[in-house]
Amino acid sequence: MSDKIYGLMAEFDSPGALLRAAEQVRAQGYHRWDAFTPFPVHGLDKVMGYKNSLVGWVALALGAGAFLSVVFLLWYANDFDYPLMVGGKPMFSPPMTFVPAYILMILGAAVGALFGMFGFNQLPRLHHPLLAAKRFEMVTRDKFIIVIGANDEKFRDAETRRLLESVGGRNVEIVEDPE
Amino acid sequence: MSELANIEELKQLAPPAELRRAPVVEGNQGLGWLTDKLTAFAEAKVPGWWWVAFLPAAFAAAVIFPVCLFYQVFTGVGVWGNNHPDMWGWDIVNFIWWVGVAHAGTLISSMLFLTRQHWRTTIGRMAEAMTVFAVAMAGLYPAIHVGRAWFDWFMFPIPNSNGLWPQFKSPLMWDVFAVNTYLMVSSLFWFMGMIPDFAVFRDRSTTRVRRLIFSFLAMGWTGSAWQWHHYEKAYVVLCGLCTLLVFTVSSIVGLDFCTAQIAGWHATIFPLYFVIGAVFCGFGMMLVLLTSLRKLCGLENIITRSHIDKVAKLTLVSGLMIDYIYLMEIFIAWYSGDPYERWVFGHRFFGQSYMTFGWVLLGINVGVTQLLWFKKIRSNLLLLFVIGLLINVGMWTERFVIVVGSLYQDFLPSNWGKYYPTIWDVGLYVGTLGAFFMLYLLFVKFLPVIAISEVKGATPQGDPHHPLGGAEKGGH
Numbered sequence: 001m002s003d004k005i006y007g008l009m010a011e012f013d014s015p016g017a018l019l020r021a022a023e024q025v026r027a028q029g030y031h032r033w034d035a036f037t038p039f040p041v042h043g044l045d046k047v048m049g050y051k052n053s054l055v056g057w058v059a060l061a062l063g064a065g066a067f068l069s070v071v072f073l074l075w076y077a078n079d080f081d082y083p084l085m086v087g088g089k090p091m092f093s094p095p096m097t098f099v100p101a102y103i104l105m106i107l108g109a110a111v112g113a114l115f116g117m118f119g120f121n122q123l124p125r126l127h128h129p130l131l132a133a134k135r136f137e138m139v140t141r142d143k144f145i146i147v148i149g150a151n152d153e154k155f156r157d158a159e160t161r162r163l164l165e166s167v168g169g170r171n172v173e174i175v176e177d178p179e
Numbered sequence: 180m181s182e183l184a185n186i187e188e189l190k191q192l193a194p195p196a197e198l199r200r201a202p203v204v205e206g207n208q209g210l211g212w213l214t215d216k217l218t219a220f221a222e223a224k225v226p227g228w229w230w231v232a233f234l235p236a237a238f239a240a241a242v243i244f245p246v247c248l249f250y251q252v253f254t255g256v257g258v259w260g261n262n263h264p265d266m267w268g269w270d271i272v273n274f275i276w277w278v279g280v281a282h283a284g285t286l287i288s289s290m291l292f293l294t295r296q297h298w299r300t301t302i303g304r305m306a307e308a309m310t311v312f313a314v315a316m317a318g319l320y321p322a323i324h325v326g327r328a329w330f331d332w333f334m335f336p337i338p339n340s341n342g343l344w345p346q347f348k349s350p351l352m353w354d355v356f357a358v359n360t361y362l363m364v365s366s367l368f369w370f371m372g373m374i375p376d377f378a379v380f381r382d383r384s385t386t387r388v389r390r391l392i393f394s395f396l397a398m399g400w401t402g403s404a405w406q407w408h409h410y411e412k413a414y415v416v417l418c419g420l421c422t423l424l425v426f427t428v429s430s431i432v433g434l435d436f437c438t439a440q441i442a443g444w445h446a447t448i449f450p451l452y453f454v455i456g457a458v459f460c461g462f463g464m465m466l467v468l469l470t471s472l473r474k475l476c477g478l479e480n481i482i483t484r485s486h487i488d489k490v491a492k493l494t495l496v497s498g499l500m501i502d503y504i505y506l507m508e509i510f511i512a513w514y515s516g517d518p519y520e521r522w523v524f525g526h527r528f529f530g531q532s533y534m535t536f537g538w539v540l541l542g543i544n545v546g547v548t549q550l551l552w553f554k555k556i557r558s559n560l561l562l563l564f565v566i567g568l569l570i571n572v573g574m575w576t577e578r579f580v581i582v583v584g585s586l587y588q589d590f591l592p593s594n595w596g597k598y599y600p601t602i603w604d605v606g607l608y609v610g611t612l613g614a615f616f617m618l619y620l621l622f623v624k625f626l627p628v629i630a631i632s633e634v635k636g637a638t639p640q641g642d643p644h645h646p647l648g649g650a651e652k653g654g655h
């Protein structure tokens with residue numbers, strides 16, 4: 001057993017209790033901590049101090065990139081590389097590109113949203129210290145968990161434990177880091 | 180805080196009975212109970228009815244389907260009933276029908292999300308799965324209808340030694356992109372929605388194999404606020420994109436028709452016509468799946484009668500819209516003064532060859548749909564199941580009337596010819612039906628069939644501002 005610890009974990013029974021506790025943990029000046037919930041809890045983003053997620057911008061960038069690439073591809077394929085006359089219409093005109101460009105914009109943006117989410121969340125990952133903790137399995141069921149990381153500069157084993165207990169956390173326990 | 184105070188507070192908060200919304204989950208006993216309930220079917224032993232449904236579906240998918248497919252690909256499109264002038268037959272009818280089945284799934288899972296309909300959380304996953312499998316079946320038809328399936332790659336802009344490129348000004352090319360994009364985006368959306376639920380399965384797993392599989396699929400999901408923060412954003416973005424697809428894919432299929440010169444096809448109404456028809460057809464399939472699976476999977480408390488009532492109402496709305504379009508189509512044919520248009524529409528209902536199809540179409544899509552006005556019928560699950568099946572038949576007939584009904588008698592009488600499907604047409608359709616239901620049954624048994632995390636978030640226990648969610652008076 002390694003003596004390196006990942007953090008301290010505390011359990012809460014309801015999203016309301018978690019939200020109140022999270023507010024206090026934040027007020028105490030901790031930075032490297034996170035709340036774990038079975039579903040997105042309304043208002044938690046605000047308490048955690050998260051700004052608007054950048055996933056939307058990644059989707060926009062990839063969507064716009066896909067749109068413009070298809071416009072370019074159509075010009076290159078049907079006008080420049082192999083001019084193709086169909087129905088006496090111009091070889092290239094912006095409206096003719098709209099439908100394929102629009103569809104691939106949707107594809108690009110969807111890929112951007114999904115992989116943007118993976119990127120920001122550092123998924124997929126094969127291992128996480130918390131996933132080895134037995135009690136952490138309850139977080140996908142009905143428990144709400146706060147973990148304060150040992151790498152937080154304010155982290156003191158006894159003091160942090162006291163804080164978590166005082167805000168209503170139950171089963172406060174150490175999570176080990178096998179690294 | 181005492182339990183009693185919470186209940187008193189709840190009573191004060193609640194609106195009068197007639198204004199009260201039906202709860203998303205009936206008889207809810209908390210988040211833990213909900214988790215047990217929603218995973219129970221996937222974790223239990225495979226029930227008998229599942230095998231009874233699965234084996235014939237798997238036989239159709241694994242035997243009939245490949246036999247018909249290989250025979251057609253090795254011999255040629257001629258094994259089907261397609262022949263001059265009916266160059267489009269069951270293959271295109273079934274293609275449109277399958278795309279249509281897919282559309283209601285996307286509409287339920289994405290448009291109802293954007294409009295914040297909490298009840299959709301319980302049926303969204305089933306609808307998405309229906310979309311993914313139905314689009315896969317749809318995409319197959321055009322790919323083999325081209326005749327030389329081994330040249331399918333010509334449809335993609337891949338640099339090749341001939342120096343040729345696809346002709347991008349054709350709606351048939353747009354179809355290639357639309358259907359493939361639809362398949363990919365709805366699969367991504369479906370998969371992303373399941374990640375938190377895979378984590379639920381992972382944490383509940385009792386065997387090593389199960390744990391390994393679901394750990395792999397959950398990709399290390401922990402459910403941290405940071406993860407949910409980005410997840411929710413990505414989910415909204417994907418919902419918006421899927422909503423665009425609801426209106427795009429069938430519109431482009433409609434464009435295949437309305438850019439043609441054939442009477443009965445050459446109408447600007449087609450893109451909208453196909454979108455509404457697709458949604459209507461998909462709601463029919465949704466009724467079939469929901470009414471049967473809620474009972475078979477023991478999900479009566481989750482997919483409540485109130486939810487099914489709402490799906491039935493949406494079916495009615497889309498049915499009325501399609502009825503209006505039928506009326507417009509006939510009106511425009513008459514108003515255009517074009518003798519060919521009038522001829523085609525007259526023959527849809529009074530021609531010798533296919534008038535039965537025309538009347539089945541009217542009887543079901545216009546007639547049977549009106550039954551959904553009645554609350555008694557909307558609360559009778561068996562009737563809804565039958566109505567759902569009938570709507571699928573009606574919409575299949577509609578596509579047949581559009582495709583064959585316009586092609587078989589075009590401008591020159593010397594050019595006329597009837598269409599009869601062959602055994603290979605029927606076999607391939609049975610094969611795709613089998614493949615669809617096989618995949619669906621596998622999904623129902625082994626994957627999270629209800630969006631567990633979404634349903635939890637839609638219950639009072641999951642609302643931090645609700646007394647049951649741990650809110651204190653005056654505070655959160």
